[in-house]
Amino acid sequence: NALAAKDQALAQQKAATAALQAQLDALQRQTAHHLAIDSQPPAQNNEVSPDRSEFTTPPKKRKSKDISTTKRSVDRSTAGLKPPTKSTRTSTFVHFQQPKQRSWNRSQVQVDTTQMEGDTTTAVSQDKSLSSLTAASPGGVQPFFLPSPSGKSGDCLGNDHRCRSSLATRVTFQNVNGVPEEGDHVKQRQINSWLQDERVGIALLAEAKTFWPSVPEGHGWNDRMRQAMMKAKHKGFYSAVAYNKQQSRSSATTSFQWGGCIATVLSQVSHRAIESGSDSTGLGRWAYVRLQGKKLKAQGGDDPSGLVLDVNEAVRRPISRDLVVVLAYRPNREGMGESTVWAQHCVYFNSIKCKIDPRKAVVDDLCKQIQKWRDEGCEVLLEIDANEDLLVNSPDSIRQRFRECGMEEAILKRHPPTATHQQNQSNVPIDGIFTTSGVPVLAGGYYAFGEFVESDHRALWIDIDLNTALGNFTPQGSTFKPRKLTLLD
Numbered sequence: 001n002a003l004a005a006k007d008q009a010l011a012q013q014k015a016a017t018a019a020l021q022a023q024l025d026a027l028q029r030q031t032a033h034h035l036a037i038d039s040q041p042p043a044q045n046n047e048v049s050p051d052r053s054e055f056t057t058p059p060k061k062r063k064s065k066d067i068s069t070t071k072r073s074v075d076r077s078t079a080g081l082k083p084p085t086k087s088t089r090t091s092t093f094v095h096f097q098q099p100k101q102r103s104w105n106r107s108q109v110q111v112d113t114t115q116m117e118g119d120t121t122t123a124v125s126q127d128k129s130l131s132s133l134t135a136a137s138p139g140g141v142q143p144f145f146l147p148s149p150s151g152k153s154g155d156c157l158g159n160d161h162r163c164r165s166s167l168a169t170r171v172t173f174q175n176v177n178g179v180p181e182e183g184d185h186v187k188q189r190q191i192n193s194w195l196q197d198e199r200v201g202i203a204l205l206a207e208a209k210t211f212w213p214s215v216p217e218g219h220g221w222n223d224r225m226r227q228a229m230m231k232a233k234h235k236g237f238y239s240a241v242a243y244n245k246q247q248s249r250s251s252a253t254t255s256f257q258w259g260g261c262i263a264t265v266l267s268q269v270s271h272r273a274i275e276s277g278s279d280s281t282g283l284g285r286w287a288y289v290r291l292q293g294k295k296l297k298a299q300g301g302d303d304p305s306g307l308v309l310d311v312n313e314a315v316r317r318p319i320s321r322d323l324v325v326v327l328a329y330r331p332n333r334e335g336m337g338e339s340t341v342w343a344q345h346c347v348y349f350n351s352i353k354c355k356i357d358p359r360k361a362v363v364d365d366l367c368k369q370i371q372k373w374r375d376e377g378c379e380v381l382l383e384i385d386a387n388e389d390l391l392v393n394s395p396d397s398i399r400q401r402f403r404e405c406g407m408e409e410a411i412l413k414r415h416p417p418t419a420t421h422q423q424n425q426s427n428v429p430i431d432g433i434f435t436t437s438g439v440p441v442l443a444g445g446y447y448a449f450g451e452f453v454e455s456d457h458r459a460l461w462i463d464i465d466l467n468t469a470l471g472n473f474t475p476q477g478s479t480f481k482p483r484k485l486t487l488l489d
Contacts, residue, residue: 158415158445161198161461168442168463169201169269173327173383173433175457178209181255183219183227187454192228194452201269201466204327205262206385211243214255225264234267240276242287246348259341261287261327269466272475283345285362286328293321294471296377319377321471323439328384330362363401370405379438379469382407383460390432391417407434410462411444422449422456433462440465
């Protein structure tokens with residue numbers, strides 16, 4: 001068998017050598033032919049050489065005559081007349097065929113666009129070494145893995161984040177496991193590069209682990225975003241940061257604090273922002289940014305001016321199809337230490353004499369707030385580090401609670417699950433992106449571990465049709481009335 005294999009390899013090598021030799025002979029013949037043409041004397045009296053006729057420029061008079069003839073032909077056809085008889089004169093203009101644009105392919109990956117559930121999905125065919133990593137998804141769709149920049153295969157799961165629709169707004173979410181205290185730190189530069197390279201419109205970062213009032217001056221989050229957007233075409237940004245304002249900081253020597261959330265909208269998306277905030281308890285459990293959408297008409301017996309009666313506040317307020325982008329962090333189960341997020345929340349609830357599980361309190365309060373936004377006509381886009389298996393559908397599961405609010409997990413609806421925490425080996429996702437039905441999701445997936453920002457959590461992403469989510473509403477430009485100057489002696 002070994003000798004037969006060697007003989008076969010030798011035969012293939014001889015065949016390849018013969019093919020190369022044939023190509024070389026053809027190239028030599030072609031070169032000799034061109035040299036023979038170039039050695040001929042130039043044609044005289046504007047006579048065309050038979051071997052170079054296609055490269056000869058016609059006289060100016062003939063060129064203008066051809067153009068006028070073409071013009072008359074066009075005018076006759078426009079007027080409904082029969083065009084003149086074609087001249088037997090042959091054109092000497094040369095038309096060069098433009099070379100086809102080469103598509104960029106990453107090694108061992110070929111991209112092919114298909115359709116699935118009305119969304120644009122990218123199917124990737126890979127070599128046999130990657131086929132063992134794929135498994136059937138719940139909808140019968142074959143998932144695919146993309147190699148990360150580190151070269152490890154099977155790290156990225158979902159749609160190809162390199163392909164994006166012209167209507168798409170990129171939404172990214174990651175538990176970054178802390179942002180640095182100083183804005184020029186290497187990790188902050190990783191975050192800035194991520195936002196620029198992926199052209200992110202909505203960025204959400206969980207576990208910032210920063211008490212922002214203690215950050216040095218000039219290194220706040222808005223200062224960092226201003227620096228990150230220096231080279232961007234659209235330099236706008238709008239942010240909301242959430243941190244625990246209830247914790248005593250008398251003995252703290254640094255700005256480090258467990259937990260925290262950051263919600264930022266960038267570039268053109270920032271022009272739609274009208275409101276930002278965090279949860280009312282001051283624990284920094286979630287942060288949100290509200291984007292302005294189309295105003296909705298009041299229904300039933302409400303005021304025809306577009307106001308509805310808020311029973312809880314006994315006031316009339318407008319309703320509109322705004323989009324509320326929310327980032328939430330749910331504390332892990334009881335752990336060691338007095339400064340963990342769990343311990344911080346327990347201290348607060350004990351101070352107000354409320355005996356409740358902090359994990360349950362986050363879900364209860366968040367669902368109430370989401371329902372309030374929904375009553376106002378808003379669509380909701382929620383990213384959460386749930387610290388819980390999002391595949392569980394029990395009545396008390398967080399996925400079922402959000403389903404009762406009219407929200408579904410956008411990525412798990414399209415792709416099979418994968419671990420979002422590095423220590424998990426059971427393909428259990430604990431980070432998720434939930435959307436209401438009015439938010440069109442075009443694509444989504446999971447980045448590789450550490451692909452852009454060093455963290456023990458994956459980054460998640462989805463592309464949404466923001467204009468449709470806001471009811472095809474286009475914000476009007478702001479107008480400013482100049483102030484009158486007053487000169488005082």
